[in-house]
Amino acid sequence: MRGPRPEQPGLRRDHRRLRGPGDDAVTQRLQDPLLAILVLGLLLRLAWALLIPVEPVSDSAAYDTLARNIVEHGVFGFRPDEPSAYWAVGASALAAATYTILGDSYWGIVTLNIVAALVTAAFVERLGTRYFGRIAGLCAACTIALWPNLILFTTILSSELYFILFTVAGLWFWSRGDETRWTDIVLAGVCWAAACYMRPIILLFPVALLISAIPGGPRRFLRAGANCAVAMAVILALVAPWTYRNFQVFGEPVLMSTNFGANFWMGNNPESEGDYMPLPAWTEGMGEVERSDALLEQAKNHIRSEPGTFVRRTIEKALLMHSWESIGVAWNEPGITSRLGAAALLPLKLLLTGYWFVVLGLALAGFVMLLSREGVRGLFHPVVAGWAYFTAIHAIVVAGDRYHMPSVPFMALLAGLALAQLATRPAVTRFRAFGGLSR
Numbered sequence: 001m002r003g004p005r006p007e008q009p010g011l012r013r014d015h016r017r018l019r020g021p022g023d024d025a026v027t028q029r030l031q032d033p034l035l036a037i038l039v040l041g042l043l044l045r046l047a048w049a050l051l052i053p054v055e056p057v058s059d060s061a062a063y064d065t066l067a068r069n070i071v072e073h074g075v076f077g078f079r080p081d082e083p084s085a086y087w088a089v090g091a092s093a094l095a096a097a098t099y100t101i102l103g104d105s106y107w108g109i110v111t112l113n114i115v116a117a118l119v120t121a122a123f124v125e126r127l128g129t130r131y132f133g134r135i136a137g138l139c140a141a142c143t144i145a146l147w148p149n150l151i152l153f154t155t156i157l158s159s160e161l162y163f164i165l166f167t168v169a170g171l172w173f174w175s176r177g178d179e180t181r182w183t184d185i186v187l188a189g190v191c192w193a194a195a196c197y198m199r200p201i202i203l204l205f206p207v208a209l210l211i212s213a214i215p216g217g218p219r220r221f222l223r224a225g226a227n228c229a230v231a232m233a234v235i236l237a238l239v240a241p242w243t244y245r246n247f248q249v250f251g252e253p254v255l256m257s258t259n260f261g262a263n264f265w266m267g268n269n270p271e272s273e274g275d276y277m278p279l280p281a282w283t284e285g286m287g288e289v290e291r292s293d294a295l296l297e298q299a300k301n302h303i304r305s306e307p308g309t310f311v312r313r314t315i316e317k318a319l320l321m322h323s324w325e326s327i328g329v330a331w332n333e334p335g336i337t338s339r340l341g342a343a344a345l346l347p348l349k350l351l352l353t354g355y356w357f358v359v360l361g362l363a364l365a366g367f368v369m370l371l372s373r374e375g376v377r378g379l380f381h382p383v384v385a386g387w388a389y390f391t392a393i394h395a396i397v398v399a400g401d402r403y404h405m406p407s408v409p410f411m412a413l414l415a416g417l418a419l420a421q422l423a424t425r426p427a428v429t430r431f432r433a434f435g436g437l438s439r
């Protein structure tokens with residue numbers, strides 16, 4: 001009987017000694033598709049940041065001014081001697097922190113933008129896995145990682161990437177189902193309070209999630225109602241210091257910002273086309289709160305006098321938000337032109353809009369699949385509720401392609417569902433699904 005060659009056991013023993021108890025976990029982690037997706041997303045964003053410089057224009061230039069006034073004068077305002085609350089303070093405060101640490105450099109902003117995008121992709125994967133399965137979660141994360149507009153936002157000083165991150169992070173804590181503990185709901189409120197410092201439109205998001213709990217029956221709805229109350233209380237408590245600051249500045253409480261009246265007027269006045277427009281000359285010289293109140297009242301008067309126009313325009317604004325996507329090019333235009341030339345602008349806009357329409361189509365397909373699987377309950381799914389909530393907010397107020405960005409993670413989740421369905425079907429069936437054999 002032949003035994004093993006003497007060197008084999010020794011080799012095996014050496015092999016076992018070289019492998020620690022955590023090596024299998026490390027190997028599994030290195031083979032995790034999510035890690036590959038995040039690395040790919042990181043490389044794409046680094047490549048863009050190395051190619052295109054940060055050159056703030058439009059809203060980005062305003063954020064830059066606000067941030068520098070914080071650093072140099074300790075004042076949040078467009079002028080060093082004039083405190084403001086026209087915009088939420090969050091994005092400017094983060095930029096100011098990077099200027100304090102790195103001086104006159106935008107690399108801190110680029111770093112924060114990359115981190116926000118990649119962490120968002122990770123949370124989207126977790127949400128997709130929880131709601132629709134592992135493959136759907138990975139497809140959704142990949143959709144976020146490869147999204148051209150999100151990649152171009154790497155070199156833009158704005159609130160969008162941070163707002164998206166805090167929104168999905170809060171939803172992750174909220175969505176832990178039967179595992180939910182009060183600590184999770186508090187953490188959800190903390191995340192959404194951070195989002196409120198970026199854009200106050202998050203404030204009623206817990207109410208939208210409460211509505212999504214209706215199909216679960218009275219017990220689940222009551223629990224969701226309690227969770228909603230806790231989350232809202234946490235948001236208001238964490239926003240209160242800034243509200244108090246605004247009270248000291250303006251003599252009356254302003255939750256976060258004073259631009260709601262202006263934005264509402266832009267989308268609801270006789271000359272409105274639904275998107276941004278300059279404020280009327282008669283508001284010059286007004287204080288921020290006075291101007292907001294006056295514009296809000298004029299917009300409400302217009303709606304009262306022409307309710308049919310309001311309904312029609314609201315539908316038009318919802319469609320306008322989903323009509324194209326090119327804001328990442330517009331806000332990077334000086335940097336793109338200086339490095340790639342003006343001829344690169346149109347191809348980049350076509351790339352962004354093309355990707356947008358692909359994701360939009362997949363998201364709608366995912367929505368149909370969700371309805372076919374869950375029936376009417378699918379209309380109340382948290383992912384659908386999120387997309388509907390942010391669409392409704394801007395359809396009522398003011399629209400434009402940048403305003404669909406809060407809906408991006410929800411669209412990616414539904415697109416992930418559609419992609420997972422296609423990926424797990426036999427090749428012939430997938431071909432038929434696209435009409436290949438039916439013609």
